[in-house]
Amino acid sequence: MFVDSIELTLTSGKGGAGAVSFHKEKFILKGGPDGGDGGRGGDIVFVVDANTNTLSHFRGQKKIKAKGGQSGDIRNRAGKKGESTYIKVPPGTQVFSKESGELLLDLVKEGESEVFLKGGRGGLGNARFKSSTNQRPTHAQPGESGKSQEVRLELKLIADVGLVGFPNVGKSTLISALSSATPEIANYEFTTLTPKLGVVNGKDFRSFVMADIPGIIDGASDGKGLGLDFLRHIERTRVLLFMIDCANYRTLTNQFKALQNELEKYSLQLAKREYAIAITRCDAYYGENITKDIENFLKDIGLMPNMSAELHDKILPGFYSAKEGIFEGVPQFVLPISSVTKFNLEPLSYELLKMADR
Numbered sequence: 001m002f003v004d005s006i007e008l009t010l011t012s013g014k015g016g017a018g019a020v021s022f023h024k025e026k027f028i029l030k031g032g033p034d035g036g037d038g039g040r041g042g043d044i045v046f047v048v049d050a051n052t053n054t055l056s057h058f059r060g061q062k063k064i065k066a067k068g069g070q071s072g073d074i075r076n077r078a079g080k081k082g083e084s085t086y087i088k089v090p091p092g093t094q095v096f097s098k099e100s101g102e103l104l105l106d107l108v109k110e111g112e113s114e115v116f117l118k119g120g121r122g123g124l125g126n127a128r129f130k131s132s133t134n135q136r137p138t139h140a141q142p143g144e145s146g147k148s149q150e151v152r153l154e155l156k157l158i159a160d161v162g163l164v165g166f167p168n169v170g171k172s173t174l175i176s177a178l179s180s181a182t183p184e185i186a187n188y189e190f191t192t193l194t195p196k197l198g199v200v201n202g203k204d205f206r207s208f209v210m211a212d213i214p215g216i217i218d219g220a221s222d223g224k225g226l227g228l229d230f231l232r233h234i235e236r237t238r239v240l241l242f243m244i245d246c247a248n249y250r251t252l253t254n255q256f257k258a259l260q261n262e263l264e265k266y267s268l269q270l271a272k273r274e275y276a277i278a279i280t281r282c283d284a285y286y287g288e289n290i291t292k293d294i295e296n297f298l299k300d301i302g303l304m305p306n307m308s309a310e311l312h313d314k315i316l317p318g319f320y321s322a323k324e325g326i327f328e329g330v331p332q333f334v335l336p337i338s339s340v341t342k343f344n345l346e347p348l349s350y351e352l353l354k355m356a357d358r
């Protein structure tokens with residue numbers, strides 16, 4: 001299972017205690033105070049590391065602590081600073097307060113590092129307390145304790161392309177056809193319960209990450225089916241691929257409008273994301289005329305088919321493609337596909353790569 005949320009108790013290191021000591025040397029009686037300061041405790045530091053892409057390496061871990069500072073020493077020697085603990089997380093990890101739910105850190109950039117909890121200050125040694133009225137102070141400060149905080153780490157998958165569709169329309173099948181991901185596939189609704197990622201390799205070693213998520217149904221925003229909670233996994237994708245099934249009891253228009261409607265209820269921002277449409281399971285179409293059906297669908301959603309005869313021969317890029325530079329509201333392309341016969345899968349990944357790269 002993909003672990004995308006994890007709870008931890010983080011504690012920075014305690015400061016070392018200040019020392020109490022007096023200068024000792026032959027022939028010097030009653031030397032002055034020379035107790036050194038304690039070292040600062042280690043920090044808890046978050047580091048963004050793109051070599052990891054899940055939080056699963058924290059599984060089973062509950063507490064992470066940084067080392068304490070060492071105590072001060074005689075002859076004004078300060079204690080060593082405690083070792084800081086560096087917590088490596090993938091880009092896109094957010095740190096929330098477990099108690100208040102407040103977002104504390106948003107870790108996005110590779111290499112970025114943030115000191116989250118500073119280690120406790122080291123205590124002052126007795127040498128610091130010498131004054132005109134007290135030449136031989138006998139006390140030193142204890143080290144400040146480390147800070148502790150319960151946090152929840154959350155990773156919103158940073159996929160480039162998120163698949164959006166009703167259940168059973170072939171989302172998981174598509175990701176398994178395009179990438180090496182092996183999601184569960186079955187001929188019933190809600191096969192996919194947790195999001196999965198797949199890396200789709202295009203030409204010239206370019207690639208993009210595709211996210212397979214559970215199906216959405218009418219009323220999902222009111223909690224029907226699996227609800228819409230999982231949409232947070234695709235909140236940051238650059239592109240949405242609507243998967244509209246042509247071998248379904250729901251019409252193409254019906255599916256598309258319901259999906260858009262639910263998406264809007266979840267997040268207007270997400271609903272405005274750049275998108276494209278794949279008409280799926282074309283090999284299993286059982287209606288009368290698939291071309292007519294798709295053309296009607298395009299008209300229903302206010303688009304005119306613009307596939308020229310020449311493109312028709314090459315089946316590329318499908319029935320519709322937006323003019324360069326038009327993004328708002330209209331799909332970048334509408335492409336009939338089949339994951340089983342591989343029909344149009346190559347142009348599909350090529351077009352998606354172009355969108356993801358933009």
Ligand SMILES: Nc1nc2c(ncn2[C@@H]2O[C@H](COP(=O)(O)OP(=O)(O)OP(=O)(O)O)[C@@H](O)[C@H]2O)c(=O)[nH]1
Pocket residue numbers: 165166167168169170171172173174184185186187188189190191192193213214215216280281282283284337338339340341
């Ligand atoms: N004929 C045909 N069947 C397909 C195609 N793609 C998927 N299927 C079948 O459709 C059914 C559903 O496929 P899934 O990939 O599990 O669908 P899903 O959208 O991930 O479904 P949920 O996870 O339930 O939302 C399975 O029986 C697949 O074998 C296709 O291109 N052609």
Ligand SMILES: [Mg+2]
Pocket residue numbers: 171172173183184185191192212213214
């Ligand atoms: Mg699935």
